[in-house]
Amino acid sequence: MKKIRLGRTDLEVSRIGMGGIPLQRPSEENAVKLIKFALDQGINLIDTSRHYGTSEERIGKALKGRRDEVILITRQSLMDGMTAKKNLQQSLATLQTDYIDVWEFHNVGKEKYENLLKPGSAFDVAKQAQKEGKIKHIGITSHCFETMKKAIISENFDVVLFPFNFVNNEAADSLIPLAKKLDIGFTSMKPFAGGRLQNASLVMKYLMQFDDVIPVPGFEKIEEIEEVVKIVEGNYKLSTEEMHQIDLMKKDLGKKFCQWCGYCMPSCPQDIYIPGVINLKVSYNLWPQGDFVANYQKEVNKAKKCIECRICESKCPYSLETVNLLKKGIGFFDSIAQL
Structure with a gap:
């Protein structure tokens, strides 16, 4: 498979990578076979997270004897230094590797971004780990356009991950050219819009028009x-x-669907994880279904206490009727919980 340069990392990566979320759904044996098959096809970029259930563990088992073939990306979402350091050590152990090619900060919104750069934060942990050789490069992911723009301009990060497909195509006009100008690697999450797009040919052909983007x-x-x-x-x-x-x-x-941008948060007086509840059906189709109810019960219980203040709706850049979408998410969850 054709390879391209991942920005200033100078890593040569396959034209597409492999995302780690669905690796939790098959049996472990089949997941390991799947990863090895991807490597055999020339896919050498594997992208996962400390928070993707069994994904890291299965990738670690699949890469035994083949670690040098792979550009490995993983991430964690907590911004305090102590927790980040613990997560990094756990990722290294679970992935059965001495180093991670790109260690990213996961799903960073406006507030998290400010905390990330404070002294003693996760970013400081990453810089120290880089000096020690535990990680090679530092990256960031976000669903928030303005946060990602700020992160790219800062040049603190070697690689970024942002939603991009022919529906969520806001990045095409500014973020992608900006990353290219500053020589920052650009990887795209949600190429199939979280399962909403089904035509693989159209999805991938569109993305291949962007020479410096790795889906x-x-x-x-x-x-x-x-x-x-x-x-x-x-x-x-x-x-x-x-x-x-x-x-x-x-x-x-x-554009009338939740795109996980997080602009509706954290102003919710009930502390509801709004994007997560709205997108419960999408998550159900992506994550292991066996633990679905247990994993989301707490968030759904909070959503059921929504006071319909509609602060979230006033902040939504897509003018969504968030309260009604929350009710639909709760309804879907309740129908699954009863099975």
Whole structure:
């Protein structure tokens, strides 16, 4: 598979990566086979997180004897230095490796970003770990456009991860060119818009138009890898008809769905994890279903105490009817919990 340079890291990475969330869903044996199959197809970038359940553990087992073939990205979400240091040590142990190629700060919003750069924070831990050789490069992920723009401009980070697909395409006009100008690696999360886009050919062909962007789709089956690799290694020029199909799908889906940007938080007086509850159906299709109810029960209980103040709706950049979407999320959860 064709490889490209991941910004100033100078790492040569495959044209697409492999996301770690769906690796929790198959059996461990099948997940390990899936990872090894991806490596055999030339995919050498694997992207995961300390917070993706069994993902790190399964990746670690799959990479035995093949660690030098892989550019490994993992991350953690807590900004205080002590917890971050503990998470890094756990990631190294679970992944069964002496170093991580890119260690990222996960899902950083406005408030978290400010805390991240304070003395003694997780960022200081990352810089020290870099000196010690435990990590090679530092990255950041966010769903918030303004936070990501600020992070890129700061040049504190070697690699960024941001939502990007032909529906969530806000990054195309400014973030991607800015990252390229500053020689910062740009990886794209949610290439299939969190499962809302189903046509792999259109999804991947669109993303391949951006030479410096590395999508990291999640795979659950070998057939999915085969399909995407075939598209990436083929002719991915979009025809007039395909561009028309994309336009129709964009109009049909529109912007009226929660995109996890987090602008609605943390102002909620009930401390509801609003994006998480709204997107419960999406999460159900991505994460292991066995522990789904137990993992989300606490957040749903808080959502049921919503006082409908609608502060969240006033902050939503997509003008969503957040209260109604919360009710739909709760309804979906209750229907699953009863099974």
